Structure formats: C-alpha cells, structure tokens
Amino acid sequence: MSMMLMARAMAIKTGNPLRKLVLIKLADNANDSGECWPSYRHIADHCECSRSAVREHVGALIALGLLAKVNRTGSNNGKGNASNVYTLHLDSPVPPKSTPAVQPADRSVSSESTPPVSCSGTRISHSFDPIIDPKAVIDGYNDIFADLLPAAMLDADRHRQISRLSSHMTRKSTGAFLGYFEKFRNIAPDFYFGGEDGSGWRASFDYLMRPETLRKTREGAL
Incomplete structure (x- = not known):
C-alpha cells in the first residue's frame, strides 16, 4: 500500500x-x-x-x-x-x-456474483499497517491455479498458514501473496503440476504455504 x-x-x-x-x-x-x-x-x-x-x-x-x-x-x-x-x-x-458518462448498469450490485463481505474485509486502510485479506489470498490462489492445482477453501488452519507465511515476506500484503503465486506458476517445472514423470503428484495451497517453497520460488530454485 x-x-x-x-x-x-x-x-x-x-x-x-x-x-x-x-x-x-x-x-x-x-x-x-x-x-x-x-x-x-x-x-x-x-x-x-x-x-x-x-x-x-x-x-x-x-x-x-x-x-x-x-x-x-x-x-x-x-x-x-x-x-x-x-x-x-x-x-x-x-x-x-x-x-466518461456513467452507465446505469454500473450502479447495480449483483447479489449472485458478490456475496456479503465482512466489514473487516472491505475496509480501506488509513494507517501504515499491512493488509492481508485471507479470503482474497485463497480466491487469488484458486484463480491463478484454476485447472492446474487442487482448489482450496478457507478455514481456521489456512488463516494461520497465511499469517505464518507472511512473516517470511518482505512486503506483507495480499498483493505479495498473489505475486508469489504467479511467480510459482510461471517458473515451476511441470513436475509440480502433475508432471512428466507420471507420478500424478501436484502441489497444493498447503504446499505453497511452506516457507521453503516461498524461498525456492523467490530464488528461482524450484
């Protein structure tokens, strides 16, 4: 921010x-x-x-x-x-x-496409405190790795995983997590996506929440 x-x-x-x-x-x-x-x-x-x-x-x-x-x-x-x-x-x-002129459709809110979001999730920060939205982290993971890695759902354990991994990040924000996911997807060998060796193993959200996975991704050492 x-x-x-x-x-x-x-x-x-x-x-x-x-x-x-x-x-x-x-x-x-x-x-x-x-x-x-x-x-x-x-x-x-x-x-x-x-x-x-x-x-x-x-x-x-x-x-x-x-x-x-x-x-x-x-x-x-x-x-x-x-x-x-x-x-x-x-x-x-x-x-x-x-x-530009405002289109009337822009003023509407789709009840189907936008589920209610908690007040803490929608606030705009006016401080120097970093903002990490766990739901947005999970949603970003699912968007970035759609059809590549198993989908993830947010629960208490993953709240803790996200919080723990943030301590290893230089920039503690939701965007930093999304940047990490994108870099992993772009540099990771096929092995991590059900690879060429025929094992069928794939990485997962929990695997990406390991500090060593973040470190290897950051250093291009996957």
Whole structure:
C-alpha cells in the first residue's frame, strides 16, 4: 500500500462514486511505484459490486489517463493467464467534466456474483499497517491455479498458514501473496503440476504455504 497514492486517489474527481472507490482500492493495493495486480473478483468483493462493473470502471480510469493496464499470459508452457498488471498515474487530477458518462448498469450490485463481505474485509486502510485479506489470498490462489492445482477453501488452519507465511515476506500484503503465486506458476517445472514423470503428484495451497517453497520460488530454485 502506498500512502502517497492513497492520498492522491482521495483528492481526484472521477465523476462517479463507485469509480472513485475502484481507484482507491487500486491505490490501496499498489506499491510505491504505482503497480498492483488484484483480480477483478478481489476488487469487486471489496467494492461490493459486480466484476462487470469493475471492468467498466477500470476502462473508464484508463480512458481518463489515471490508469494503465498490461495483460499478461502464463510463461511456463502457457499455464493459464496471469492477472492484469495496473500502473496508477495520479500526478494530475482530472476535471470532472472530462470523465466518461456513467452507465446505469454500473450502479447495480449483483447479489449472485458478490456475496456479503465482512466489514473487516472491505475496509480501506488509513494507517501504515499491512493488509492481508485471507479470503482474497485463497480466491487469488484458486484463480491463478484454476485447472492446474487442487482448489482450496478457507478455514481456521489456512488463516494461520497465511499469517505464518507472511512473516517470511518482505512486503506483507495480499498483493505479495498473489505475486508469489504467479511467480510459482510461471517458473515451476511441470513436475509440480502433475508432471512428466507420471507420478500424478501436484502441489497444493498447503504446499505453497511452506516457507521453503516461498524461498525456492523467490530464488528461482524450484
């Protein structure tokens, strides 16, 4: 989280309250260089809106010049798509009259696609405390490793696993976990995905929560 970007995002007029909330959420996830890579689902859950609304507002922010987006694809034998990388450009506030028109559909909330989220899960931090959302970590894992590794569900044990592994991370945030997952997927040999040796063994969420797995991924030593 960059406090400087959060402050700038709060001061910018976007012409729409939900669009501003999406911008603030991106700033909340961004590092000091303005980069972040939250999934549409993660943004939608925290902003209490649909994924389609998030896509529309991200497009509007790009049109305003406040945001740049880079689509990434898996580099390890094409293992799925990586999440988008966003870069915030908040140096100059944009006049409200230049904002694109708001589509009525953007104001709706889909009860099917956005389950209720606890107040602690949707808050926007105004302190220097790191934010790690265990649900978003699990959701990010399931999105990044869809059809590659076994799906994971959040429970008390995995809350503890996430908390313990965070102590081994340089940047303690949800984005750091998602970046770790993406790097593992992109550099891990096929062995970890049911591999070429015919064993059928696959890594899992619990395996990725081991400090030694994080260390090997960080050092490119898998």
